[in-house]
Amino acid sequence: MSADPDTPSESTTTSVNDAGFQALVARFNGLEASIFRGQQRVVVPQESLLEVMQLLKANGFDLLVDVSCVDYLEYRGATSRYGVVYLLANTRSNERLTVRCFVDDPEPTVPSMVPLWPGANWLEREVWDLFGIRFVGHPDLRRLVMPEEFTAHPLRKDYPLQGRGERHNFPVISRDQS
């Protein structure tokens, strides 16, 4: 969050005053925006997520750093089951923005960001694989890290750590057969 010499008016703590960010909050009034330790964050409802992201990209947040997810099952004070997290960066001003979108069971669904950032392709596949968030509009929503025949989404909190026997569901090769 180092201040860029080209934009001296923005300090790390007041970058929420940035015109684009303020315009965004104003346009979608009711957006829950906050700053925590110099990191600006915004919570976007599922319906307007694609529109907000388009606007953010048009306003300089040109880099999608990461797509991730949090399972808030049995989390204190949580209102939704999943929080899909997008980390955006502005490569000119070095600003960063965390966009969160809360979705719920059953069928947790968010729009895919692949039309905006092609780099979201594998990131969203990974989130689909491990959390079971469905990305509508994704061109190729297959599992990324787990085997294709795997059926569960193992980073969900209600999935047992040692699995449901998938790791031992293989044929045994003995000396006779090999």
Next chain:
Amino acid sequence: MAMTTPQPLTAMPQAAMPKTASQLDARLELPENVMISRLDELANWCRKNSLWPMPFATACCGIELMATGAAKHDLARFGAEVFRFSPRQCDLMIVAGRVVMKMLPVLQRIWLQMSEPKWCISMGACASTGGVFDTYAVVQGIDRFIPVDMYVPGCPPRPEQLIQAIIDLQDKIQVEGTITGREFDTAARQLRKRALTESGDPLTLDASRNPVVQRQLAAERNATTAATR
């Protein structure tokens, strides 16, 4: 050994039949530089001294495996330096590192592609037991799914330990091996060798290590001896 007068083999009593090749050498008058042996032993001697490993290295054990093959530890001293990345050219699979469930079909396919006779070393805690990775993705010991001849403890094992395992495997090949591979035939032998079976309860896996079962067996033994008295 003191030299005795050579006798024809057929005339010897059964108890005095030579047991080893050297004893037979002593009984027979052989020209210099000629020795006789069993064909099995010759094959074992050839095989054990030219093990060609298949490096199935998936984790940090693979680093130690590389160190074992490199100049300082010099696996060539034991005839096993020719690491081959084609399973058709290997006869010793060294599984070095954790094997995840996505990798296990690959491991099994490579094992099946290796030509007989072949052996397997499970190197390190993860390959042998899953190690600290008791999670949904990591196989808890490759011996559940492929036969393993030698286990190397350690996390990761030092190169000396792997070399010791190869020496022990050489001894095993020399003692057990046959030219036709008869030692691989029986299923019962394989069951004894596999440390873990697929049954879930760890206490029932090995009765000799289960204190509850041992106590029950001891009580039964005591009861039977008391009854016979």
